[in-house]
Amino acid sequence: MAVLDDLRAFNIEEAHIVLWVFRGPRGSAVELPSYTGRWVQTDQAVDQRLRTAFSNERDRIQETMEYSLLAENNEASALRIEKDETHAGIVIFSSGEEVETKRARSESDLVNTNFYAIKATHGESVIYAVRQADRSWKSRHRRSLRSTFIMREHELTVDDTPRFDIHDGVNFFVVGDQLLINGKKQFESILRYKAAHVSDFDSLKAEAEFSGIFSDVAPLDEHIRNNKIQLRRAQAIRQKGHYRDVAFMQRLRDNYIHFGFQIEFDDQGLIVPTPETCSEIITALLDHRLSSAFSENIYDVQNTTTVAV
Template structure:
């Protein structure tokens, strides 16, 4: 909670604000992403709106959860991940200084920006708040509609370029950590875990994983290119329960108690079928748990280990 507490202690409403618009990420998915940024002169009203959005966003966060592939936050929480575990450094290097050559001077410098980053400076502290852009930033959208405004009981055309600011931020970078409010936007902007397909391919080639199955083909077909199932497969690889012989033996001995009917061959290997693949995924994730109080069995979306 230290990052959040320190963030809440800052005078965010009194910050100096600079707005950057960024295009990217570009480059091969297997490489570090590349970004192209422009800083924009903004009015006091825009600065005040950005500060109000940050103050509101920080005030909403009451709980910080550890980021993981399957973790999800709610309206009162954020997922925290160290910045050095992401491509945040590539982004911050691009927008580190408001150099003259980086200033936005034409509409085309703003159009088609993928996201914007508001830089808040409070003394020696710097807070970055980022958000994916609205459709109004896209050239296609701008050329396909006419903007109107209503004044003196009359509609009139406003042909000036329009760019919308959201009333929330997707994630905040502060003190070497990232507080994630919108997981999908965060992963898209920083290409976090963009190589999940490669990770799954590595899992399929891992000897310890292959040794657990008679054939992994049904499981591979089940996962396919489904984003959620790829996440789960990567989480299985990260957790590595299949490498633990004691875990696998307890799965064979106790699966019926937990409502599973996974088939094993005579050598103790899993016989994967289309019907049992969802159960196999849950079992290897260790996502079916029994309450020590009610003795009821539950499926969970993610787990956080508690020290006792």
């Protein structure tokens, strides 16, 4: 909870606020992402709106949970992950100091922003609060969004002032060497976490211990590769490593029918993936089908925690 304590103790009301806008990530899936950042001069009203967004999201968090590929936070929690496990450091490096060469000077510098970061500094402490930009920042939507009707001096008129929306919350915080994540989907998009999953899945397939349990890994590759949820599960399979456990794999062969799996094995005991059984194979390798000793029912579970008895 130390990181949450640090976030709660941060004096946002007296902090110096700078709004940074970013385009990116750029680069291929096998390269480190790159970002282009510019800082935006803001008035007191905007700064207060940014402070409110920071505070709203911070006040919502009552507890933290360890980030995992399958973990989901609720309305009162945030996922915690080490900064070094993400590309957050690249974003911070892309912002740096508020020098003139990085100042946003026109509307064109803001259009097509992918996300923005509230850089809050108080004393020696710096916290970044990051939010994915909505459609008001995208060029293809700007024409319709700029035609806004407002009441002015008892008369309805058209306001064509360029508009960029600042929301009442953020998707994640960077606090020291850790991240607290409220919006997992947005976090993974901004920091290109799916690309990391693809790379990890390629490494998993290259492991002889993994590919060696299948007669042909191609159907599983097709099932997983372009699906972010399945890529998360594949990485969780690698982290758990049950496929490396000879005893685990033998118990799977001995008990798969009892647990209701339709998985196929060849004469050598290798798993034969098919489009119909790939999801069951993933469930089995995650050890996510469990039997209750009390009800004697069999359940699929989203996550598992080992209990010491």
